Amino acid sequence: MATRLPPATPFAQLGIGGMLVVSYLVITRIGCLQVAKIGIEIGPIPLFLTELFVLAILGVVIASRSQEFITWLLSGTNAGWAGSFLWLLLLTSIGYCLAAVGQWGVLAVRDLAIFGYGTVFPLTYIVLDRPEKAAAAMRLFTYSGIVLALALTGDTLSGLHVLFPPLQRGVEGMGDIASYGGGDVGGVLSFCVAALLAYAAETSERRLFHLGAAAICFYAIMIGQTRSATIGLVLASLVIFVGARAAVRFALLAAIGVAVAMVVAIPVLFPTSGLARVILGFLLTLKSAGGVARDGDAYFRLLRWDAVLDLWRSDPLFGVGFGRPIIPANLVDPVENGLFNAGLPHNTFLTILARLGLVGFGLIVIPWVGSIVMAVRLMRRRPYGADLFAAGAAMAAMFGFAAFVLFLERPMHSAALWMVAAIAARLTQAGSAPATAVDPFGHARRIAYNKGYR
Secondary structure (H helix, E strand, C coil), rough: CCCCCCCCCCCCHCCCHHHHHHHHHHHHHHHHHHCCCEEEEEEEEEEEEHHHHHHHHHHHHHHHHHHHHHHHHHHCCCCCCHHHHHHHHHHHHHHHHHHHHHCCCCHHHHHHHHHHHHHHHHHHHHHCHHHHHHHHHHHHHHHHHHHHHCCCCHHHHHCCCCCCCCEEEEECCCCEEEEECHHHHHHHHHHHHHHHHHHHHHHHCCCCHHHHHHHHHHHHHHHCCCCHHHHHHHHHHHHHHHCCCCHHHHHHHHHHHHHHHHHHHHHCCCCCCHHHHHHHHHHHHHHHHHHHCCCCHHHHHHHHHHHHHHHCCCCCCCCCCCCCCCCCCCCCHHHCCCCCCCCCCHHHHHHHHHHHHHHHHHHHHHHHHHCCCCCCCHHHCCCHHHHHHHHHHCCCCCCHCCCCCCCCCCCCHHHHHHHHHHHHHHHHCCCCCCCCCCCCHHHHHHHHHHHHCC
16 A cells, blocks of 8 residues: 655646646536536637637647647547547547538537547646646545535535525425535535545545545535435445455445444434434435435436437447437426537436447447546556546546436536546556756766676
């Protein structure tokens, strides 16, 4: 087990491209979906934060590292094995869009945008050109979630509800109850909790801080009552359990036992406390998901999933293409009309299958899951193994979360996924040796010695 975290590149030394990546990750972790909606209009074309970021980092790469990016565009190489899959995804998406744009117009372009955000991977890979830079990005990605958790907790406990107004959630047997933050906030927090737990499992440095911060972030998830985030955390915990050493596994099991005991005991011992109310609300929300027919959110998803599965079966290998509606009109909520992601099943993997079939599914899931597996396998063979493990755990939480929400369909989540995947790809590298001054005479003497001259 690593005892210390190797030094990462300071923010001021990341370069303009690296600063852009880190700034985007931090801003969207703290500000979540609300800040991701900030944008401008150029004529009839709206550009939101993610598009502005992509244009900015693309400009930096073209100005400073154009040969590397052009190589990727032309051949799919120069950005690791995952970059090759995402290059194929880009080509496939362009082909699907060209085939559909004549009939479906802007809806086909929308689907191209959803899958085209994979280009964030090579751009991030290029600007974070050393493991030290990737480690800095991963740590700031993780720690920015703590700021979001503290903001949500403080805003809720104070009763102000300025930053996070209450949202009504239907719970079986309880009617509507208030939750705060919404699903995207819970998702962002779950990614950070997963990374914090991975850091705690792999390195003793800052372990108490990482565990305490993870507890704060999980409490914020309970405030938001985000069930999909909990599923993501369960999956990430399994990844951490598999990758951790035996002693850490035992400690993890013990911690889970203590946490379950506390969750059960607090509402019994302190039934009127604010913590008890948060725990009870969270447990009732989880229980409600089991009664699909009586839970509005669960029933909403089940109906859509069934419809999309039927559509996918009509062409399982290649999907039905871009633009075409994949949800029957009678299942589309009128409030969705006009929204960017209207008429989608709230399950990213079903969206992929419907649009691109098993071929496109493989082009996305293989680099996603492969990056997680790579992180677990290589974390103890690389200098920045703890950061690599954290990246893998965060992507595992994203995978579980994506099965119940709009994930790739929301640019903020899609960009973050491929950034973290690019960070993981850089962290698998052995690292760069520090530059040293060359002594020409000493170098000549070593060559002569190696050739047998004494």
